[in-house]
Amino acid sequence: MEVFIAQVINGLSLGSVYVLLVTGFNLLLLVALIIHFSYPQVVVLSMYISWTVMNLTGNNIILGILAGILSSIILNMAMAPIFQRVMRNRGQVDINSTLVISMAIGMIVTDILSHGFNRGFPISFSETLAGNQSSLTIGLINISQGQVYTLVVGIIGVSAFFWLLYKTRSGRAFRAIAEDPSGAKQVGIPLLRTGLASYALTGLLGGVTAVLLAVLLGSASPGLGEQVAHKVLAVSIIAGLGNLAGGLVVGLGLGIMEALIQGYVAGSWSNAIAFIILLVVMLIKPRGVFGMKL
Amino acid sequence: MEQSNTLLDVKKLEVSYGHVDALKGVDVTVNQGEIVVLIGANGAGKTTLLDTILGINTPRSGSIQYNGTDITGRSADINVREGLTIVPEGRGVFTSMTVTDNLLLGAHHNMHESSDKIERVYQWFPILKERSDQMAGTLSGGERQMLAIGRALMSAPRIILVDEPSIGLAPIIVNNIIEILVNLNKEGYTILLSEQNAYKALKIAHRGYVLETGQVVLSGTAEELLEDPAVKDAYLGA
Ligand SMILES: Nc1ncnc2c1ncn2[C@@H]1O[C@H](COP(=O)(O)OP(=O)(O)OP(=O)(O)O)[C@@H](O)[C@H]1O
Ligand SMILES: [Mg+2]
Numbered sequence: 001m002e003v004f005i006a007q008v009i010n011g012l013s014l015g016s017v018y019v020l021l022v023t024g025f026n027l028l029l030l031v032a033l034i035i036h037f038s039y040p041q042v043v044v045l046s047m048y049i050s051w052t053v054m055n056l057t058g059n060n061i062i063l064g065i066l067a068g069i070l071s072s073i074i075l076n077m078a079m080a081p082i083f084q085r086v087m088r089n090r091g092q093v094d095i096n097s098t099l100v101i102s103m104a105i106g107m108i109v110t111d112i113l114s115h116g117f118n119r120g121f122p123i124s125f126s127e128t129l130a131g132n133q134s135s136l137t138i139g140l141i142n143i144s145q146g147q148v149y150t151l152v153v154g155i156i157g158v159s160a161f162f163w164l165l166y167k168t169r170s171g172r173a174f175r176a177i178a179e180d181p182s183g184a185k186q187v188g189i190p191l192l193r194t195g196l197a198s199y200a201l202t203g204l205l206g207g208v209t210a211v212l213l214a215v216l217l218g219s220a221s222p223g224l225g226e227q228v229a230h231k232v233l234a235v236s237i238i239a240g241l242g243n244l245a246g247g248l249v250v251g252l253g254l255g256i257m258e259a260l261i262q263g264y265v266a267g268s269w270s271n272a273i274a275f276i277i278l279l280v281v282m283l284i285k286p287r288g289v290f291g292m293k294l
Numbered sequence: 295m296e297q298s299n300t301l302l303d304v305k306k307l308e309v310s311y312g313h314v315d316a317l318k319g320v321d322v323t324v325n326q327g328e329i330v331v332l333i334g335a336n337g338a339g340k341t342t343l344l345d346t347i348l349g350i351n352t353p354r355s356g357s358i359q360y361n362g363t364d365i366t367g368r369s370a371d372i373n374v375r376e377g378l379t380i381v382p383e384g385r386g387v388f389t390s391m392t393v394t395d396n397l398l399l400g401a402h403h404n405m406h407e408s409s410d411k412i413e414r415v416y417q418w419f420p421i422l423k424e425r426s427d428q429m430a431g432t433l434s435g436g437e438r439q440m441l442a443i444g445r446a447l448m449s450a451p452r453i454i455l456v457d458e459p460s461i462g463l464a465p466i467i468v469n470n471i472i473e474i475l476v477n478l479n480k481e482g483y484t485i486l487l488s489e490q491n492a493y494k495a496l497k498i499a500h501r502g503y504v505l506e507t508g509q510v511v512l513s514g515t516a517e518e519l520l521e522d523p524a525v526k527d528a529y530l531g532a
Contacts, residue, residue, distance in 0.1 A: 169398075169405055176388050176399055183386045185350060187399050188374025188449060 006141045007263035008256055013147040013216060015255020016154025020209045021232045022239070022247035023161055024202040030178035030242050031198035034083050034098035037233045038106025039206065041225030042079075045109050046072040046210035048220065051123045059126040068214070069207030076203030079105065080196055106229065113222035122221035130218035146215045157208050158248065161201075165244070170197055178242070227271075234278045240288025250289065300359075301326045301453055301484050302347065307356035309339075309346050316342040318508040319356065324453065324486050329479050331495040331516070332488040333529055334505035340488035341383050343505070344455040347486075348380050349373045361452070375403040377452035381459060383488075385442040389431030393422055396430050396441055400448030408448070415444040418474070436467040443474065453484040460491045472498055492529035496520050504529070 021040050028036045050068030057063050086097050114120045130146055137143075165171035173194045176184040185191055213220070213228075235254055239246030254274060261270040281289065302324040309317040316339045324330045332340050345351050347358055349370035357366045365373060379400070387396050397415055401408045416423040419440040425433060430441060439459055446454050456475065460468040468491065476498050479485055489495035496502055496516045504512040504525060512522065519525050 169402065172391075172395055172398060173402060175391060175395070179388050179390050180386070182350075183382065183388065184399075185370055186345075186348065186380055186382050186386055187402065187445065188371045188379070189399070189402055190369070190371040193371075 002141050003263050004260075006143060007259040009141075009143055009151070010147055010263075011256030011259030012252060013150035013154065013255070014259060015252035016151055016158065017209055017212055017216065018231060018235055018255055019158055019248050019251035020154060020205050020212070021228065022235045022251045023158065023244060024205040024209075025232055025236055026242050026244055026247055027174070027198050027202050027205075029236075030244075031174045032080070032083065032195045032202075033087070033095065033177075033181065034102070035095050036079075036083075036098065036102045036105075037229055038102045038109065038225070039202070040229040040232050041106045041109045042075050043072060043206040043210045043213070044220055044225035044228070045075065045113065046207055047214050047224075048113055048117050048123065050210060050214060051125060051220070052117065054126060054129070059128060061126070061129050064126075064129065064214075065211050068210040069204065072207030072210055073200055073203035076199045076206065077196070080199040084192065084195070106226065110222055110226060113225070120222060122219050124219045125214045127218075130215055146218070150212045150216045153208065153212055157205065161205065162244075164201075170194070174198060231274065234275065238278055238281050238285075238289060240290040240292045242292060243288065243290045246288065246290030299325045301361055302486065303359040304343070304347065305357045305359075307343070307346065307358065308354045309342050309351050310354055316508055317346070317353075320505070320508070320510055322486075322503055322510065324484060326452075326484055327479070327482065328500045329475065329485045329487060329498055331492075331499040331502040332486070332505055333490070333492045333495070333502055333519075333525070334488070335490065335528075337507070338505040339508040340505060341457055342508075344380060344457050344486065344488060348378055348455060371403065374449050374451075377450070378455065379446040379449045379451035379453075380455040381439075381442045381446045381457060383457040383461065385435075385438040387430040387433070387438050387441050387445070389429065391430060392427055393430055393433070393441060394426045397422070397445050397448050400445035401450075404450065411448050411450070415447050418447070418478075419444050435463050436470065439463065439467075439471055440474075443471075443478075447478075451483065453486060454478070456485060456487045458488050458490065460489060460494070468494065490529075492525070493520075493531075 021043065025036065025039050028034050028039065046068045049071040050064045053067035054060060054064035083098055083101055086101055087094055117123065165174060173184065173189045176189055177191065177194060181191060231254065235250045236247055239250040258270040258274060261273050300323055304320060304322040307317050307320045320343060332343065334340050342351065346353055349368050352367050357364060359365070360378060388399065397412055398408060401411055421437060422441060422444055425437065430438065433441060459471050463471065472494055475485055475487065487495055487499065496519055499516040501515050502513065502519045503510050512519065512524065
């Protein structure tokens with residue numbers, strides 16, 4: 001039972017990272033009208049930037065966190081013109097062409113991580129950030145501080161995002177574009193500017209996620225982004241592309257499932273098992289468990 | 295007509311979609327305080343004209359003057375900010391959003407005193423108040439049309455472009471909507487209305503234009519058009 005509880009908590013903190021990433025991915029899909037499946041790779045790039053800044057500043061955690069978040073926002077905003085220019089050149093919103101751009105970005109990022117940082121070796125974050133050594137013990141259950149931080153920040157982050165989406169003027173505009181971009185234009189919503197805001201918000205979500213991944217995993221490697229990207233894409237499709245609430249449920253579900261597999265079976269099988277389940281769900285529910293929102 | 299009275303002045307407007315020439319040199323003026331109706335069959339170019347005025351389409355040539363300023367090619371969000379608004383063909387309400395959210399979208403560019411604006415819309419359309427937390431997708435066709443008009447009012451417009459409001463509505467509801475447009479006009483809103491329901495529209499309009507395959511083939515006061523044999527023949531039925 002203790003293993004079970006510990007792994008569920010473990011899974012929830014991992015799951016909240018997936019949820020943040022899926023949310024960012026879906027936001028770009030719904031509001032910026034692009035498929036940016038390499039977005040998690042960019043998040044891992046921010047982890048590397050955060051790591052570099054901490055190395056240069058003698059492990060200044062505040063600066064490291066700031067660097068992770070700011071770099072993610074800047075990287076995302078910098079990609080917006082590329083996506084928008086290609087869409088404009090093709091004369092229409094064109095999801096397929098954005099897919100190619102995203103793929104290119106992912107490849108480039110992975111190459112940069114393999115050659116530009118730490119000679120391609122995995123990086124490890126300072127123990128003070130990772131917070132793994134000091135753990136919370138309740139009975140026989142051991143929970144690391146990092147897991148608690150991740151879970152708490154994940155909950156706050158996702159709640160804040162949904163608050164913004166449903167209670168603010170920008171969120172309303174996001175939802176309008178998500179439902180009907182040309183209708184949104186007719187009521188006077190500036191599509192480009194609002195789209196740009198969604199890149200910034202996605203960058204913020206990604207930056208927070210970069211820090212949480214550093215805290216939770218304590219390390220990163222050039223291949224991490226691709227691995228996470230596959231899972232995020234899978235979660236989004238299983239939940240139903242663009243379905244934010246669905247992404248929340250399935251993202252947490254995947255985290256818990258992986259943690260339980262790690263706790264009871266063998267950790268190395270968790271990817272294979274997760275993707276077998278994806279295949280089964282795709283066969284049963286071709287449009288996703290919660291339906292597409294496109 | 296006095297020049298200073300002109301709110302909207304469309305000159306030699308040409309719009310094409312790829313190889314399709316939808317407007318082939320259209321001249322339309324709307325004076326402050328008027329209801330002007332555009333009559334035309336399917337595909338005549340009514341929606342294209344209204345959308346282009348709002349800034350959705352970019353014209354190939356010609357000009358659009360609004361309130362003395364050249365707004366040709368200016369984007370819709372700026373035009374809405376400056377007092378143009380549209381009630382789109384097919385209502386264009388956001389079905390997965392609440393009635394309140396739909397209304398607030400109309401005031402996106404200026405949320406100042408938005409709750410007062412909503413109250414005023416509710417005075418026009420009390421039914422929307424009862425439905426305020428309902429998804430717009432659950433509304434009837436007539437209610438959606440009211441919502442689309444209410445949303446347009448939320449932007450504090452000077453001129454409202456209304457694209458075929460009667461489409462798909464029962465005659466009694468159509469009368470209702472037409473009456474609302476008359477009352478809005480009395481309140482000072484200028485209205486440019488496209489309609490296939492020519493008789494009802496001309497009855498409330500000051501002036502009208504007949505559009506055929508992207509060209510104005512006839513224009514005049516509403517009385518003149520109602521009496522015109524060609525109009526009677528083509529648009530007023532028996
Ligand atoms: N997006 C588009 N792409 C290509 N052609 C278009 C497009 N929109 C309109 N057209 C064409 O432009 C012409 C004018 O269409 P428009 O929708 O303006 O007519 P309308 O008078 O509003 O017709 P309706 O009464 O059916 O709404 C038509 O020939 C139509 O086929
Ligand atoms: Mg039309």
